[in-house]
Amino acid sequence: MLAAERRDHLLGLLAREGKIVAKEVAAGLGISEDSVRRDLRDMAADGLCQRVYGGALPASPAVVDYASRQTVAPDGKRKVAAVAAGLLRPGGALILDGGTTALAVADALPPDLACTVITHSPTIAAALLGHREAEIFLLGGRVFKHSAVACGPAAVEAAQNVSADLCLLGVTGVHPEAGLTTGDAEEAAMKRALAARAAETYVLASSEKIGTASRYRVLPWEKITGLITDADPLDPVVEQLTTRGIEILTAG
Known part of the structure; x- marks a missing residue:
């Protein structure tokens, strides 16, 4: 799965379930947890999620100026x-x-x-x-x-x-x-x-x-x-x- 496809998958999980558990995503996709964590870091840098221990949660839209x-x-x-x-x-x-x-x-x-x-x-x-x-x-x-x-x-x-x-x-x-x-x-x-x-x-x-x-x-x-x-x-x-x-x- 390409990085862009993983990103879409993770965004879909956030929308449907309200959270991402890195270990579960890695097992489901057959990739390493490090790969999932890198994706989450990139998404967090773009304001698309809030990283927490073990995964991520939806980011608040209320942090803008x-x-x-x-x-x-x-x-x-x-x-x-x-x-x-x-x-x-x-x-x-x-x-x-x-x-x-x-x-x-x-x-x-x-x-x-x-x-x-x-x-x-x-x-x-x-x-x-x-x-x-x-x-x-x-x-x-x-x-x-x-x-x-x-x-x-x-x-x-x-x-x-x-x-x-x-x-x-x-x-x-x-x-x-x-x-x-x-x-x-x-x-x-x-x-x-x-x-x-x-x-x-x-x-x-x-x-x-x-x-x-x-x-x-x-x-x-x-x-x-x-x-x-x-x-x-x-x-x-x-x-x-x-x-x-x-x-x-x-x-x-």
């Missing part, structure tokens, strides 16, 4: 944002992550809602300036331009001095095995710091992120309250998560 992400699944993000915004009660305190789905949440919050919003995203803070009853608390640090958020030790330290009723957290990948992931190690650490300061944490995940993975784990499943997604409840990944007892809020 901030401006490009604004055009990815805008309807799904608005649906997720509408459900997420409804979780914040009058007088409540919200930790709102950065990213394009979080920006949709800021837009979905009622402009007259009395609340406190804590964020490490200057973009989110600016979007809330017209919410006359909202108290805005901006956490500072080194700005990670990819997601327009503050990260690093200064931002993590600032996060440790706040608390909230609710945290709405964005991720780039949601996978039963890989967990909740994102593409940058410092951003993952910041997300963990934010989630640790809230009584409840819900993850915002429009459907294109379901069943995909990025390089860095954010949180294990047991550390979140639930997942908000517009993915079909009958999606195999959503069904697996439901079976594991994870609360799924469907954004229709």
